[in-house]
């Protein structure tokens with residue numbers, strides 16, 4: 039027998055032992071394999087910036103690939119197998135060996151049951167938390183030790199975007215579709231703001247996620263996941279639109295307040311309990327009841343949305359703390375602290391149950407922070423925080439309104455403390471979770487792309503190279519002032535082009551050089567603006583995006599609201 043063959047076979051018993059360890063996942067192995075393929079396909083200049091590939095392009099291994107002392111070996115996962123495969127590969131077996139071993143590995147995993155290879159998924163989302171409202175995203179006033187720890191153990195996505203306010207973000211997350219496909223552009227009807235003196239009549243707004251859309255929860259449920267949702271839904275709360283009818287095995291929708299809140303279905307809770315604590319109790323209970331099978335937990339907090347009410351002991355902690363960077367509101371800081379406590383309790387529960395290594399834990403916010411308006415001349419818009427250095431805040435399509443913190447911890451796959459600067463957006467989450475779970479794609483169009491390659495390697499390239507937003511309406515900021523007027527935008531790499539639809543005005547920003555969107559380069563760089571605008575128009579055409587129509591200020595009131603319907 040050839041020497042290389044003897045050495046390769048000698049490694050197999052060791053490999054078999056590894057396969058019996060908890061925490062093993064064929065999916066992780068495939069992701070690492072795919073990551074290697076992705077890197078092999080990148081341009082030479084990109085490759086030069088990345089760590090040198092090994093063998094098939096599989097990244098070099100480091101300490102995080104070893105079993106941890108406190109994890110009892112649970113940190114073992116695909117990359118360890120990949121290393122063994124690499125060693126065998128080093129004995130010249132190459133692709134044949136990998137194919138053979140992947141086959142063996144898949145069979146072994148199948149023998150252990152399908153549950154063993156599916157990671158649990160927890161998606162925690164704050165409400166109205168700004169991009170700089172976490173210590174690990176720059177705040178020197180707010181304190182978020184648990185979320186900071188989560189970020190240190192996982193990956194921060196620094197250019198992740200949601201919509202400018204609540205409902206459309208949730209519709210995109212749940213459906214995997216941009217707003218022009220769901221019709222959910224904002225909260226409430228278009229008549230929430232008096233647009234009648236403006237040049238354009240907004241597109242009618244859909245306030246409930248259409249019933250023919252399969253939610254991400256429904257697809258994960260079809261893949262064998264237990265699914266639970268506790269918190270703010272905002273996509274139609276009653277009967278057929280309730281999350282329990284949209285793919286969640288169990289759901290409690292909270293409404294209205296942080297103390298003395300209502301729930302649907304009605305649920306008893308101790309008088310005086312704070313909503314974030316109530317929701318976390320339900321979430322922890324759900325994890326404990328489903329710890330033996332894969333589960334999807336969606337925990338959309340109402341914090342830190344107004345009304346700004348918080349637990350007194352947390353307010354007291356901040357009331358004498360010096361302001362920093364436009365952050366100064368003790369009650370708001372206390373609300374953030376409660377969300378942080380919630381994340382900490384979820385992390386602790388995962389540790390207690392030994393689930394941390396096989397759970398993808400995501401934390402984000404639904405839209406930008408409420409603040410930064412005064413610099414826009416919107417003195418009546420109020421504000422409780424500041425998104426600086428980002429421009430404007432919630433309700434605006436400038437970065438302060440749409441850029442949000444996004445943290446993913448998936449032990450072994452996400453490199454601890456890593457950051458990713460690739461522009462990403464809400465519609466990417468649905469296909470990402472489908473891939474991580476091995477769940478079937480729905481029949482509906484999915485507009486985003488799986489971020490799994492980025493989770494393996496922050497410098498990996500996605501197939502698409504632009505993200506889009508389309509907002510054909512108005513959001514007010516006091517009488518006669520607007521946080522936004524109708525606008526569409528494209529972001530490609532460092533470049534962002536906005537087209538304001540009232541007059542066709544273009545604004546072009548280089549976000550790497552000018553994160554605050556202070557210098558409009560549209561006139562200075564007409565070719566760049568023209569190219570991006572053509573791509574934006576092509577996207578609007580392809581997705582059949584409805585456009586606002588001309589408004590006639592002299593028409594009778596009935597005619598105005600009837601136009602275009």
Ligand SMILES: [Ca+2]
Pocket residue numbers: 165166203204343404405
């Ligand atoms: Ca919100």
